[in-house]
Amino acid sequence: MVGKKHLTSLSRCLGFILLLIISLSLNGCSSQKEEVFSIGISQIIENPVLDLAREGFIDALKEKGYEDGKNIKIDTQFAQGDIALTTTIAQNFVSQKKDLIFAISTPSAQSAFQSTKEIPILFTAVTDPVSAGLVKNLDSPEGNITGTTDLVPVDKQLELGKKIFPNVKKVGIPYNTSEVNSQVQVELAKEAAEKQGLEIVDIPVTNSSEIEPALRAKAQEIDLLFLPSDNLIASSMSIITKVALDNKVGTIGVDEPMVKNGALACEGLDYYKLGYETGLMAVDIMNGKEIKDISVFRPKDTQLTINQNIANKLGINIPKEILEEAIIVEGEK
Incomplete structure (x- = not known):
């Protein structure tokens, strides 16, 4: 027969193990809740045109149910016209393991593309993505980058x-x-x-x-x-x-x-609309769509x-x- 002392010890041991399992489970749930989709925005400079594109992008996300500080995290960085700084920003985003990079301007997009071939990159305010070396085919981007072009007639x-x-x-x-x-x-x-x-x-x-x-x-x-x-x-x-x-x-x-x-x-x-279109692309990516299936958007109006x-x-x-x-x-x- 097992003595009362042995039963008490066994109960305590089992209780401790149970508490440990519950604690680990709760920590796991907590970690899962903290894991939100992280977007890094790289903007070459603050000006009315590019600001509109950024606002359109964020508004598109919000209208589709993705809001900064709730279920996504947006980190916006400005290079203040310094092209070299766009490289630093892009490299920081890569080291921080962002889930997506949104590059506003040709220099910002080029730096992001040079810094990673794995993280999905969306661009806007890029006049000629082909000449910029970002894509070879506007209809079927072959790498990790696509977006919207602002080439006007x-x-x-x-x-x-x-x-x-x-x-x-x-x-x-x-x-x-x-x-x-x-x-x-x-x-x-x-x-x-x-x-x-x-x-x-x-x-x-x-x-x-x-x-x-x-x-x-x-x-x-x-x-x-x-x-x-x-x-x-x-x-x-x-x-x-x-x-x-x-x-x-x-x-x-x-x-x-x-x-x-x-x-x-x-x-x-309309740069707000360009940013908005790019935001819809981001939503598609969050829902599992691949870059190669997202053509570069070329506005006609x-x-x-x-x-x-x-x-x-x-x-x-x-x-x-x-x-x-x-x-x-x-x-x-």
Whole structure:
């Protein structure tokens, strides 16, 4: 017969084991609850255009039931225009084992893609993903990266400029030589300009301090400015607008934020919608869809936008047929 002392000891031992099992089970449940899908957002610089794309991305996630701090975790990092810093951001995301990287801009996407071939990467505000070395096939991405492109029809921008300024001959294009997307647009502009009887005047810059002197040096040579989708240019609208108005030169941008911030007009894209589309891609990935099955999204619709205040300052009358189709921005930016 087993003594009472032995039974008591056995009961205590079994009780301890039971408590240990329960404790481990609870810890396991707790760990599972803490494991949420982690997204790293890398944005080259804070400006109205890229901020809209980021907002659209986050809103798409939220509308589909994924909210930061609840069932997903979003870590947003800005490179403040420093391309080298985009590499550091991407490498940190890789070491932190993010589940997804959302790269806003060509440099951010290139750095992310160079840093990992395993973590899914989505991009937006990338003008030419093929020239940037991100994908070879827009319809069937073969690696770990896809997203949305912001290539606008450059020929339509130049046509708009000619409609507003019928006597235009020379078009100046300020652009950042470090951004592949900008170089692509300059080449497209030259091709379109040749067909339209226009001459392109290159205004290359490498940083914001070069923009004003470069523009002033060319201001007397040009009849119009075309502002490409370029992060440095988009972040320097106040300088560009000042020089343009000082010299009575019209500016054609590529998106509504540019027009709101001082460009005269654009036939542009909605960056909020671009970000939103990319957010829907993220939802698909979280639900198990593979990158190779997600084609690069290419927007087709553009929106004509006019800054009436800038038109008044230039002393020009926008043709009625253009005004009837346009969103009119009245306020000074």
